[in-house]
Amino acid sequence: MNAKIMNRSELIYHIIAIVTLAIIIFLFWNFSTDKPHVEGEITSDLAVDDTSSLIDRYLYRMIPILCGAGLFSIVIALYLEEWLTQTTWQYRIIERYIVILAKVPSLVYGIFAVYFIVFHSQKVLNYPLLLIAILLVMPVTIRSTQKAIQSVDISVREAAYALGATKLRMIADNVLPNAFPLIVAGICTAISRILAIVALIVIISNWINSSNIFTIPKSAVVLISSAVIASIFSSILDYKQVT
Amino acid sequence: MKPVIEVSDLKVFYEDTQALNGISLDVYPNEILGIIGPAQSGKTTLLKVINRTLEFTQGTSLEGTVKLDGVDINSISDVHGLRKRIGMVLPLPVGLPLSIYDNVAFAPRTSGLRNKSELDEIVERCLQQAALWDEVKDRLDSLGTKLSGGQQQRLTIARALSHKPEILCLDEFSIAVDPITTMRIEDVLKTLKEEMTILLVTNLVQQAKRLANRTAFMLNGDLIEIDETDVIFSDNPTSQSTYDYVNGNFG
Numbered sequence: 012m013n014a015k016i017m018n019r020s021e022l023i024y025h026i027i028a029i030v031t032l033a034i035i036i037f038l039f040w041n042f043s044t045d046k047p048h049v050e051g052e053i054t055s056d057l058a059v060d061d062t063s064s065l066i067d068r069y070l071y072r073m074i075p076i077l078c079g080a081g082l083f084s085i086v087i088a089l090y091l092e093e094w095l096t097q098t099t100w101q102y103r104i105i106e107r108y109i110v111i112l113a114k115v116p117s118l119v120y121g122i123f124a125v126y127f128i129v130f131h132s133q134k135v136l137n138y139p140l141l142l143i144a145i146l147l148v149m150p151v152t153i154r155s156t157q158k159a160i161q162s163v164d165i166s167v168r169e170a171a172y173a174l175g176a177t178k179l180r181m182i183a184d185n186v187l188p189n190a191f192p193l194i195v196a197g198i199c200t201a202i203s204r205i206l207a208i209v210a211l212i213v214i215i216s217n218w219i220n221s222s223n224i225f226t227i228p229k230s231a232v233v234l235i236s237s238a239v240i241a242s243i244f245s246s247i248l249d250y251k252q253v254t
Numbered sequence: 255m256k257p258v259i260e261v262s263d264l265k266v267f268y269e270d271t272q273a274l275n276g277i278s279l280d281v282y283p284n285e286i287l288g289i290i291g292p293a294q295s296g297k298t299t300l301l302k303v304i305n306r307t308l309e310f311t312q313g314t315s316l317e318g319t320v321k322l323d324g325v326d327i328n329s330i331s332d333v334h335g336l337r338k339r340i341g342m343v344l345p346l347p348v349g350l351p352l353s354i355y356d357n358v359a360f361a362p363r364t365s366g367l368r369n370k371s372e373l374d375e376i377v378e379r380c381l382q383q384a385a386l387w388d389e390v391k392d393r394l395d396s397l398g399t400k401l402s403g404g405q406q407q408r409l410t411i412a413r414a415l416s417h418k419p420e421i422l423c424l425d426e427f428s429i430a431v432d433p434i435t436t437m438r439i440e441d442v443l444k445t446l447k448e449e450m451t452i453l454l455v456t457n458l459v460q461q462a463k464r465l466a467n468r469t470a471f472m473l474n475g476d477l478i479e480i481d482e483t484d485v486i487f488s489d490n491p492t493s494q495s496t497y498d499y500v501n502g503n504f505g
Contacts, residue, residue, distance in 0.1 A: 169307050170348040174361040174413065175338035184360070188351040 077205070080148040081198050087149075088156030093182060109157075112150035120147050121208045147208070148201040155197020159190035192248045199245035203238045210234035256324075258283045258421065258451050259304065264318035266299050268311070273299045276318065277477040279470060281421075286443065286452040288466030288483065290459050290499070295472040297455040298345075301423045304453070305340035306333055322421075338365065341419030345426040347406030349399035350413075354381075354390050357398040357409055361417035376416055383446070384412035385438040403430045411439065415446070422446065423453045428461065440465055459500050463487050471496045 095102045123146075163186050171181040187194075213231040257280035266274040274296045281287050289297050302308040303320055306327060320327050322339070330336050338361065350357050358377045367373060377394070381387040386408040390401070398409050407430045414422060424443075428436040443452060443465060456462050462469050463483060470480040471493070479486065479493045491497050498504050 164348075165310065166344065166346070166348045167350065169310055170344065170350060170410070170413075171360070172310070172334075173305060173307055173337055173342040173344075174364065175334045175417065176360070176364050177334055180364055184352065185350055 077148055077202070081152055081201070084149045084152035085156050085194060088153045088160060089182065091153075092157055092160040093178065093186075109150050109153050112146060113154045115146075117147070117204045117208060120204075121211045147205055151201040151204065152194075152197050155200065156190070156194050159193030159197070160186055162193065163189045196245045196248035199241045199248065203241035203245060206234050206238035206241060210238065255282050257281055258323060260319075260321040260324075261300070261304075262319045262321075264300070264303065264316065264320060266296070266303060266308070266316045267314065269313040273475055274303075274316075275475040277472070277475075278318075279477060279480050281451060281453065283451055284447055284449075285467040286447050286454055286465050288462030288469040289453065289455045289472060290457070290462050290469060291472035291478075292499070292504075293457075294474065296475045297472055298425050300472075301342065301425055301453060301455060304421070305337050305342050305423060307337070307342065309333075334364075338417050339420045341414035341417065341422045343407075343411050343414045343422070343424045343427045345429050347403055347410050347430055349397075349401065349406045349409065352398060353395045354398045354401070354409060355394040358412050358416050360413060365417060377412075380412040380415045381409075383415055383442045384408040385435055385442065386412060404432055404435060407431050408435065408439070419450060421451045421453065423455070425455045426457055427454075428456070428458065436461075459487075459502075463500075471499060473499070 091102060091105060095105075167185050167189065168181060171185045176184070210231045213228055213234065217226065217228045217231070259281035261277060261279050261281075263276045263278055264274050265272065265276050277296070277300070289300065291297055299308065302311075303316060304322075304327070308314050308316070316328075322330075322336070327336060350360060352360065355377055358380050359373045362373060362376055367376075378387060378391075381390065386405060389405060390396070390409075398406065401409060407427065411424075411427060427439070431439065440461070443454075446452065447467075454462065454465060466483045468480060469483045469486040471478045471486065471491075473495060479491060479496045481491070485491060486496060487500055489497070491500070495504075
């Protein structure tokens with residue numbers, strides 16, 4: 012009986028995973044063959060060679076979304092690991108979705124971002140911000156938070172429970188402090204990915220709006236440098252936690 | 255005398271494996287009950303059933319009853335309250351990711367105690383009882399996980415004492431502690447039994463002989479014998495396997 016239920020749930024989340032991938036491939040194909048712009052009509056507010064302008068126009072709007080997405084991701088990861096039993100079908104479906112989204116290469120999101128922001132920035136400026144936040148930041152942060160929570164030794168939980176701690180108290184005082192470096196490492200990775208994508212958008216915008224395609228805007232250099240620093244910081248935290 | 259813990263026909267299963275084969279025993283107030291036996295005999299499982307930490311192990315089930323002061327522990331809805339009444343020290347030290355002070359103050363704080371002077375008093379008393387105060391009194395703000403293995407184990411003992419449990423379960427507490435400190439803690443346990451009941455699981459039969467009022471011998475999930483410690487360690491225990499075990503003929 013159990014085996015039958017397992018097979019059915021396996022089948023369901025495989026179908027959902029395939030449908031999700033199909034939608035992504037369809038959208039990718041759709042916009043890669045689309046020609047939305049006419050020569051001289053392209054206007055992107057990212058096509059600027061000025062870091063302060065870029066921050067004013069774009070990154071300030073991203074910061075609250077990124078913070079919200081990061082915090083929401085931690086809450087989702089905590090719910091998955093602490094309240095939802097790993098053997099339930101709900102856990103498996105959500106887990107599979109998150110794994111798929113987290114493993115999609117940044118380049119795919121980058122192409123989406125270029126499409127929406129560079130070619131449709133006047134119409135749907137806030138929509139892609141949210142989309143990028145959800146698709147790019149949340150899966151990575153949820154995965155890293157899950158791994159961080161799983162890395163906390165069961166004996167620490169048992170020790171806290173044996174002292175009469177409630178679940179919330181145990182999470183606040185024992186799980187989160189232990190998992191914190193890995194959670195921050197995950198957030199840094201997400202930030203690094205998103206900075207790299209924004210850099211890509213800036214470079215493409217510049218190419219479209221400039222006759223000299225070999226010029227890389229200062230803002231893109233700043234973004235790429237920041238992405239590299241975020242990656243290094245993430246790796247250091249990851250390494251320290253492992254060792 | 256009315257027992258504080260009554261275990262009746264307790265069977266515990268880890269999925270398909272039976273760890274306890276229907277054991278029954280009583281534990282009386284203010285005694286030290288030594289529980290001895292070789293590995294895989296169900297000693298730790300028994301302790302985990304009593305303070306309901308067995309629930310964290312997936313795939314476990316149990317039959318029979320365990321009563322605390324006449325109340326079936328599995329019918330108690332306030333499991334956190336139950337665990338506050340039953341302190342637990344695990345074989346290997348588990349330092350919570352908190353300072354030494356906060357480790358010891360953790361349980362009183364979960365009970366709602368916020369008064370700094372009272373917490374200070376509890377921390378000092380418990381660290382002294384665990385023979386750790388002199389070594390850490392100048393660095394109470396240091397991380398508990400940075401202490402040595404033996405110090406962490408004593409910190410674990412101090413933490414278990416911090417909420418003044420009615421029953422203290424010690425699961426091979428001295429495995430990571432040096433012999434001198436073990437003797438100091440044993441002296442503390444002899445004093446503590448005036449205030450609480452102590453269940454002492456140990457692989458060191460001589461430790462049970464030194465400390466326990468009564469001793470239970472377990473083997474392969476069965477309770478072979480429970481009696482006064484003097485009887486268990488005499489030349490005439492009821493069971494031959496008890497005699498063989500305490501005399502080092504096996505195990």
